[in-house]
Amino acid sequence: MSNSIKLAILGLGTVGTGVINLINDNLDELKRRSGRDIIITEVGTRRQRDDIDSNIMQNSDLMAIAASDNVDIVIEVIGGTTLAKDVIMHAIKNGKHVVTANKALLAEHGNEIFAFAEANNVHVAYEAAVAGGIPIIKVMREALAANKIDWLAGIINGTGNFIMTEMRDKGRPFADVLSEAQELGYAEADPTFDVEGIDAAHKLALLASIAFGIPLQFDKVYCEGITGITLQDVNYAEELGYRIKHLGFAVRRDGQGNADDAGVELRVHPTLIPQDALLANVNGVKNAVLVNSHPLGQTLYCGDGAGAGATASAVMADVMDLVRVLGNTDCDDQGNSNQNNHGHHVPHLAFIPEQLSDTPILRAEQMITGYYLRVHAYDSPGVLADITRILSDAGINIDAILQKPAHKLGQVPVIILTLPVVESQMNLAIEKIEKLDTITDKVVRIRLDELA
């Protein structure tokens, strides 16, 4: 076994450069902790770069790097789901361990990639794919390995959190803050992935799999973005002691006696949470994940969810784990190699592959959450009575009501907070409310969670 660990970095954008800088800055820490020399032998880059150490081979042929004898670990940071997939599969086939930050690729093709890695006795590590520098993958796969995870709630998109934070702190409307986020480089020119919750849904799919031991099912994540959130709702929420955050939730439901309703909720949406919850005070581009598990209870993990340093930290944490595996050809009593024994590595999705369960992902109508409702009505006697009767008839319990003075002549918004209710019931109730003669507009609804 050579003492050096040889890395290839595919892609020299922000993250790839961050990894190079980390290795340069922390060479001593890496060596002192691992006892090994960690060196970059090859980098994959479209055009030759002058700022790269001349000992490092530059190559635009990524497939060649993925198969190179001079590489132990392939770090994929090119992004996308086409070339990145081809290169990762090729690296696996050639017996290389892989480290990737590619949430979209894993959320959409992870089942296939992990199975191929198992078959080829290599590991695909992906700490950087979720919540950037927060070690939530390691925490959930290893540190909470003895717990039964009940639910998790996470701020897992920094752009969305920046926008929600600015709207509340500065009273600025959505479109205004989005422009600034784009100028600051927090949001892409096409912000769809961030503001519509797709990026968060990718990450949630990964978190849910390792929480519950289910295959990756990105296509079943229910997804609402933040484009419809108005300052009006942000302010009403604050007045009632809540804060609106864009959260991803993965929740295990027992169906309360009804087997058809047992399963897992996977949902991304704006959510009112109590102002004094730590999660409500995670601001700006920070990410945080709150995990509720038995018997541990609630634990929270918070930090930078993006950026060169945070992502490089996660990528290199994976490398440090792989360093312990490399050269560690397991053997049985006869010295036979036995590298794929499940006892010897953390399963890709936390649970051993044959133990992944087919727990159903619940449909939106089956999901159970509290609600914030904003109802606009003519200020006629009895309108509040009508609304509360409809909710009561649907078995929906009201937790709080706020009726503001009319801001237009004869029209008053009524804000109602409800206790948790099945979405299908809420749909019916809202349909009835909207049919009342006194109601002037569509009912605005935002989900609510006490995080209790």
Next chain:
Amino acid sequence: MSNSIKLAILGLGTVGTGVINLINDNLDELKRRSGRDIIITEVGTRRQRDDIDSNIMQNSDLMAIAASDNVDIVIEVIGGTTLAKDVIMHAIKNGKHVVTANKALLAEHGNEIFAFAEANNVHVAYEAAVAGGIPIIKVMREALAANKIDWLAGIINGTGNFIMTEMRDKGRPFADVLSEAQELGYAEADPTFDVEGIDAAHKLALLASIAFGIPLQFDKVYCEGITGITLQDVNYAEELGYRIKHLGFAVRRDGQGNADDAGVELRVHPTLIPQDALLANVNGVKNAVLVNSHPLGQTLYCGDGAGAGATASAVMADVMDLVRVLGNTDCDDQGNSNQNNHGHHVPHLAFIPEQLSDTPILRAEQMITGYYLRVHAYDSPGVLADITRILSDAGINIDAILQKPAHKLGQVPVIILTLPVVESQMNLAIEKIEKLDTITDKVVRIRLDELA
């Protein structure tokens, strides 16, 4: 290799019982994640217990259990630093891996215990020893392994945090809250370890070692408790936008050009921190650790720092890690066993033993912190000028001043917040202030940190 992992639990108090309950509750999760049967074969208990499964052997001879052929992993949860040490050393000698929650034992004898474990090719795991269920040991040893850690600040004693929280929230004095904490079982009859910061110092010694790669040096931790904190100071702090928390700090200092002042600060003390910091909003018996590292930046880890469930979660996370090691006899190309290769396990103190450094621990007078000062003076003209001149002459920068109206005839407290200053300079300045004719009392000082 047998498929079962055989555990012995030494001690059936709160934690030992918690571990048994966890295994019963989460048997399925443990098996689905590890692919192994995890069973308790023996328990160490002074008197026979009727409530223990009859398949489990009960034995009051702990040394016999530590050497038993029927045990793979010994879980030590008896506490104390005498018998616990003997039993752990005996288990190590007999080739057993050890899991312990014993912070006092490790802080005081960890260097010896870990060296003995290395020599005997076994692991001593101790996630539960610091911050209960928060996986801070795994996070710092593994997830932050590629980072250079600059400093950490932690609420690592739940009792102390409960007391500080109640004092602030309810305006209750220290002694009053302490009594309640004792009634609730949060504090011992003799609360010294908690309220004087000794328990926190034990944990800080462990955190500092794995942060900086230095041997355990509990005896060098500077330690102030919370017994002197008054409601008056709690309220002044709040008025100035700060909150007083009892924190442990481990800080790397470069000496700013003076090699004699380079080293590590290890200190436990009440500290004013900004009200809007997440750490300031970690309340009650919760623990939290904030780590600042390069290139990751700040990450925060929060959860229950004590209790049966949280501690059992951490103990069993260690067991799940060891399950991957057990039966995993590393071999070189010739199939020779090579179990003690540093490449193959996480070093006990995060850095490989020969790489631990002798970085000095700084003396209290060398430590650099901001300060909150409460000065009582006769309300004579010029007193504020005198005080500020003394501070200015000592090179101490004032960040804020609050002068309250006299609450006793002719006597006014002046509250001063300073920027960071070397303690020896502050000592001299306070000595001079106390010699002023207009000063009526000792100057009250509490450290302050912006956590920036």
